Amino acid sequence: MPQHNKHASAGFTLIEMLVIAPIVLLAIGGFVALMVSMVGDILATRDYNSLVYGSQDALNRIEKDVRLSAQFLNTTGTTSPQQGSDNNFSGTAAFTIASNNNMLILSVPATDKNPIDSTRVLINYANQPNPCGATQTVNKVLLTKVVYFISNGSLWRRTILPPYNTNATPDNNTVCSLPWQQNSCDIGYVNDGHCQTNDAEVMKNAQSLTVQYFADPTSTVDTGIAGAATATTLSATVAGSSTTAGRSASTSQSVRATKINSQTAVGGSTVQAPLSITQQPSSTTVLASATNITIPAASSVPTASVLWQQSTDSGTTWQDMANQSSATLLLPSVDMTWNGRQFRAIFTNGTDTATTSTATLTVINWASLALQNSWTDYGSPYSPNGYIKTASGIVMLKGNIKRSGSIVSGETIGTLPVGYRPAYRLIFQTSTSNAAHFARVDVDTNGNILIISGDPGYLSLEGINFMPSGTAFTALTMTNGWSYYGSPWAVPGYAVDGVGRTHIQGLVGGGTVTDGTQIVNNLPAGARTGEYLHVPDYTSGTGPGYVGIDPTNGVVAKGAGNGNGWMNINAMFHPASMSASWTNLGLMNGWVAYGGYSSPQYIKGSDSVVMVKGLIKSGTVADGTVVGCLPAGYRPKDRTLIQGGIANAKAVRWDIRQTDGCIEIYYGDTTWSSLDAISFVAEQ
Numbered sequence: 001m002p003q004h005n006k007h008a009s010a011g012f013t014l015i016e017m018l019v020i021a022p023i024v025l026l027a028i029g030g031f032v033a034l035m036v037s038m039v040g041d042i043l044a045t046r047d048y049n050s051l052v053y054g055s056q057d058a059l060n061r062i063e064k065d066v067r068l069s070a071q072f073l074n075t076t077g078t079t080s081p082q083q084g085s086d087n088n089f090s091g092t093a094a095f096t097i098a099s100n101n102n103m104l105i106l107s108v109p110a111t112d113k114n115p116i117d118s119t120r121v122l123i124n125y126a127n128q129p130n131p132c133g134a135t136q137t138v139n140k141v142l143l144t145k146v147v148y149f150i151s152n153g154s155l156w157r158r159t160i161l162p163p164y165n166t167n168a169t170p171d172n173n174t175v176c177s178l179p180w181q182q183n184s185c186d187i188g189y190v191n192d193g194h195c196q197t198n199d200a201e202v203m204k205n206a207q208s209l210t211v212q213y214f215a216d217p218t219s220t221v222d223t224g225i226a227g228a229a230t231a232t233t234l235s236a237t238v239a240g241s242s243t244t245a246g247r248s249a250s251t252s253q254s255v256r257a258t259k260i261n262s263q264t265a266v267g268g269s270t271v272q273a274p275l276s277i278t279q280q281p282s283s284t285t286v287l288a289s290a291t292n293i294t295i296p297a298a299s300s301v302p303t304a305s306v307l308w309q310q311s312t313d314s315g316t317t318w319q320d321m322a323n324q325s326s327a328t329l330l331l332p333s334v335d336m337t338w339n340g341r342q343f344r345a346i347f348t349n350g351t352d353t354a355t356t357s358t359a360t361l362t363v364i365n366w367a368s369l370a371l372q373n374s375w376t377d378y379g380s381p382y383s384p385n386g387y388i389k390t391a392s393g394i395v396m397l398k399g400n401i402k403r404s405g406s407i408v409s410g411e412t413i414g415t416l417p418v419g420y421r422p423a424y425r426l427i428f429q430t431s432t433s434n435a436a437h438f439a440r441v442d443v444d445t446n447g448n449i450l451i452i453s454g455d456p457g458y459l460s461l462e463g464i465n466f467m468p469s470g471t472a473f474t475a476l477t478m479t480n481g482w483s484y485y486g487s488p489w490a491v492p493g494y495a496v497d498g499v500g501r502t503h504i505q506g507l508v509g510g511g512t513v514t515d516g517t518q519i520v521n522n523l524p525a526g527a528r529t530g531e532y533l534h535v536p537d538y539t540s541g542t543g544p545g546y547v548g549i550d551p552t553n554g555v556v557a558k559g560a561g562n563g564n565g566w567m568n569i570n571a572m573f574h575p576a577s578m579s580a581s582w583t584n585l586g587l588m589n590g591w592v593a594y595g596g597y598s599s600p601q602y603i604k605g606s607d608s609v610v611m612v613k614g615l616i617k618s619g620t621v622a623d624g625t626v627v628g629c630l631p632a633g634y635r636p637k638d639r640t641l642i643q644g645g646i647a648n649a650k651a652v653r654w655d656i657r658q659t660d661g662c663i664e665i666y667y668g669d670t671t672w673s674s675l676d677a678i679s680f681v682a683e684q
Contacts, residue, residue, distance in 0.1 A: 058203040059255040066257035072228040073105040082189040102150035110142040110179035127580040132176035134282030155206035281359035288365040295329035304347040339363040369414030383638035390607040392498035397464040403456035416447035423469040424490035429538040433457030437651035476520040482511030499605040509566035515559035522554035530576030531598040534674035540565035591619030612678035630661035637683035647673035
């Protein structure tokens with residue numbers, strides 16, 4: 001009998017499905033819930049970490065700014081457009097801290113590079129008080145305002161700079177170099193002609209910024225906003241919060257920081273600020289005979305120990321200098337082997353080191369002329385004869401000489417070597433012992449120094465200064481009938497030496513000599529004098545000659561003493577751009593400034609050349625009367641009898657005493673006497 005096999009059916013019955021389905025759905029729902037919970041935890045953790053890192057970064061930035069700040073402020077004052085606290089931080093209203101309004105305001109010095117760059121320097125104002133250059137580091141510093149504020153849920157950092165410029169003619173806002181810092185504005189207000197960059201978003205999801213101020217790093221007493229300006233230390237607390245996946249994350253962190261100029265012991269250890277060079281040493285020119293030479297001081301912030309080094313191979317190698325650990329380098333004496341030697345200072349505070357720029361020492365030396373035709377030095381206390389080429393390239397003569405017997409017009413006094421000779425024959429007016437009190441000395445292209453007129457009793461070589469052959473002179477255009485006199489005399493022109501002084505030379509003839517008549521068209525703006533000068537210059541007239549150097553008209557005739565035949569226009573003077581470098585000369589014995597012309601002042605260039613200027617009147621004119629005294633550092637080594645000056649259209653002689661720097665007048669005039677064009681090399 002056949003058998004039939006019965007097969008079992010596959011799958012779940014309806015009843016089974018109804019039972020199992022809810023269990024599966026519950027399992028899936030649980031798994032999804034678990035996954036959602038895990039993702040939420042991850043997102044919340046990430047958000048919290050982001051808050052923590054963001055607040056730490058914000059506090060690090062605040063700490064750096066605080067350490068480099070000069071003062072804590074409670075207001076910015078009225079700002080430039082697009083930088084104020086009003087109108088969504090884009091107006092001109094001041095940022096002002098009340099009790100606690102999520103704000104920090106710092107006054108921070110501007111720098112030429114990123115402040116954390118070890119080579120950066122501060123931005124100084126021009127002529128406040130010194131001109132830009134070696135001495136600018138003691139000038140007023142450009143200060144920026146850095147503002148931290150909360151806006152739209154973020155902590156922002158804004159930089160506000162005062163108005164500044166780099167004008168060739170300085171005003172109150174002129175700085176010596178451009179700052180690295182830039183004005184910042186809210187997004188959307190950049191490139192409006194004022195702001196160069198956006199505000200920096202320091203921290204997202206920022207809730208508050210709380211600041212406390214302390215008198216010193218060890219204090220625990222909050223002085224409040226009222227004490228911010230005098231506080232040295234602050235504590236900043238940044239709080240932030242956010243919500244992600246239904247979970248809230250929050251953080252609150254603090255930092256305590258002290259201004260760089262106020263570092264003291266905190267918690268038993270010293271808080272060391274990054275070293276910053278605040279004053280660089282400057283190059284110096286001295287004579288080989290000088291003693292106790294100082295290389296101008298270097299300094300750092302904070303104060304640190306200093307080590308001086310020198311290099312004799314143009315900076316390739318450096319050697320430590322023994323017993324030189326003060327801010328000013330002192331050299332007891334030097335000779336010509338020191339010429340070109342370089343120096344630098346290295347500051348260290350134990351954890352940081354900063355090195356200054358290099359200062360170069362230039363050493364020059366007087367050489368004696370081989371005097372001829374019975375000319376000899378006059379003798380003590382007057383300066384012996386000599387010639388020199390300064391670091392700025394000027395050839396200068398010095399000395400008071402005399403002759404036995406009568407002089408012969410055109411005879412040679414001495415001869416300058418190659419390299420110390422002019423490109424054209426030059427004429428100089430100087431002092432002598434004849435009744436007219438002035439003489440004429442020529443310097444020829446072959447180096448011969450020729451006496452044309454004078455007296456053998458004494459003859460001064462002081463004040464004979466010129467730029468040697470090879471100097472590039474720019475031709476001057478003549479006017480009012482004046483023209484170049486012709487060879488071998490100098491073509492009218494001007495040049496600028498290595499210090500920035502203007503030199504004029506030339507022989508002209510045939511023009512109008514009426515007082516104030518322009519001889520040549522004016523010099524370029526950068527080469528013009530800042531004040532009207534009365535400069536002695538020999539002419540074909542019967543009396544001592546002189547010309548006027550006018551800021552607006554250039555070289556002008558003076559009438560008295562001038563001849564229609566020819567006129568010499570040799571002069572050396574500082575241009576108007578160097579006016580802030582002059583120091584007032586204290587007048588004595590009734591002498592006062594004439595007014596409207598050059599002011600009684602003195603100046604010393606980096607090549608040690610001292611110049612004096614000033615039109616004075618009303619004082620005592622007895623021979624040997626002191627009109628004023630120069631300080632130490634501005635005095636000659638020996639008594640100096642300066643070239644034949646001018647006093648109310650007659651000759652005047654100026655003597656500078658080596659003992660005290662006092663300037664004596666001889667043959668002067670109470671109506672007016674001119675100190676203009678006095679020049680010599682300072683040796684003590």
